[in-house]
Amino acid sequence: MTLSRRQTLAGVLGSAATLALPSRLMAGTGPILHASWGGGVGDTWTKAFADPYSAETGTDVRIVELPNPEAQFRAQAGNPQYHTGIGTFVQGVNLMRDNMLETFDIEELPAMKNIDEKFWLKTEDGRLAGVTPYFAYYGIAVNTNEASVDDFKSWKSLADPKWNGRLGMTRPIYLSTYDLTILAKAAGGDEYNTAGGMDLLKGMAKNVLNVSNSLAQQNTMLERGEVAAMPFYSVRVWSLNEAGVDYVKIVIPEEGALLLPYAIFAPKGVNDREMVAKWLNYIASATPQERGMAISGYIPANDQAEATDDIRSKLGMGYRELRAKLYQPDWGYIAEHQKDTVAAIDQMLAAL
Template sequence: MKKWVWAFAVLAMGVGVARADIIHATWGGGGAAVLRDHFQAPFTQRTGIAARMAEVPNTAGLVRSPTAAQYNVVEVTYFEAIGLAKSSLLETFDDREIPGIANLPRELVVRNAQGRIVGLSTHFAYYAIAFNTTLAKASDFQSWNDLADPRWKGKLAVTRPIYATSYDLTIMAHANGGSASNVEPGIPPLRAIFGNALTTYTSLAHMNTLLARGEVTAVPFYSTRVWNLRREGQMTIDMVIPREGALMLPYVVVVPRGSANRAQTLAYLNALIDAEAQTRMSAQNGSIPSNNMAVLPPEVERSLGMTRADLMQRMYIPDWNVVVSNYEDRLNQVEQIAAGARR
């Protein structure tokens, strides 16, 4: 067992509330089950600190709610973590309390304006192009701009503007010479992609069905969803990273302000960013470990066709602070694009 795990466990027991539950809130579904079975169970066995999952539909909304302090750890997207930090809704930590951050890329640690830690990336997925292999091939999508080709009219799906603003617009800007600060180059191709879309998917399950049934040919989608679909036997679904790269989507754990059981929570956070734990969970859900010392499980590496180091070379990591700061104005633009495509 890692020495710091024992140290924090002993500290937790010393404050007289060692059996208090650590409540970890995340989205419902397979991700929660993986955490429960492959992280929390061994964590509790090693440390004696009880932990359980809470499945909720909107994790960032939970942190903003009056009851947020009843949760110890909440999983959110990276850009949501930045927004929450700006609103002073999160507990903060000193680097010495979380020694494992030495093995995290600097850009995957969320800090507040004072430089204190407010969020830690436990893993990441990436946003690339998923397609049905009976209707298209990887070479059809060598560039993000290929999605704007008129031949895909009525054959694509797109996500809702609340997500397309942060994800699709950002990667399309990058693919056309722009950046997180300058998204104007991404507007025309994004408009063309919405124009090619048959539908806007309303949930991940909805999108899974559209792809599996061949109702749409391709969609900008999440790597972990494709990995899990293929693991479940949907071998007609695959994913390609265009030459401009994939959008890295880090997932971050935060602690709501006022949350109790700080010592146990610190033990839990340090365990979440441990390389061994991240590798173990990667084998179950296809997520990519954020810890630089972690290695991809063989089955994940085979499915990707590359090592973690090779994959990192193909990731585009935008300045999420800029994305968050400009979100409302850009959302209005994307909503207008979506509305125009529906006419």
């Protein structure tokens, strides 16, 4: 069997998060090393971003698949071994607040001017702590063999007792960030006022058949019809649909879906800063983001990105129309209060 460059490098690194890279692969001594989640995410970054950039610029980019790039950034603080890495927006906020990210002036990353400022990861003085490559959204996934998409026109439907034992749910760490936020909005509040959302979350929890520990398990529950519906990620449903599982649909309820921006950032003190800035600016541009959409369903953040007829058909709309249906909360506030929110959800679930 012939291993790809990415697979070979991943094998060198092994599964231990604290293993050091060989000196020839240390940041600043050769290619750009980009820390990515594995599986489909790593494949998307290789095909949509890294390989085209290497071909266009002559600067090699290697995708290193890791369970948690944020953990690597923290473990290697002061001695970064990666030039860039991916994280959720909340992870980016937390790393930025802990002064662990390199920051850039907007003129160093001009492609970000075509991305709405509400999607920027930036410091209090306005410097950019990363770029936004794309976003997904958090809606309600429905197995249409078990329920109708019309059954879930509202997020409030998840708390309806008629779904007792027929819903899936994720872990409290994600419930605190995603589910509670959008349920609070559905209840007339927001991330600052979550009392109504907590009531809906409690109602949903009473209907849950299984709290899943992994995305793979959630995929299986939906595909097999073990659950009729559950809050889920648009890109996961996209992947199921592309694999021929067309009876699982993603619903954007009338209150909207939760917009989930991702961030690409560089560790503080990264070497070859100018090289890194050029790579980050490329990531923020429209063309690679369009490729990422075609491969895995991640919605481009760059306003200049255009949806092909095929993409519009699959989405049922264009990018601008889709963005209008999505809710972008204050991720900084959510990140700041996450620990207390998780504790409150744990306490609520324990009392059921």
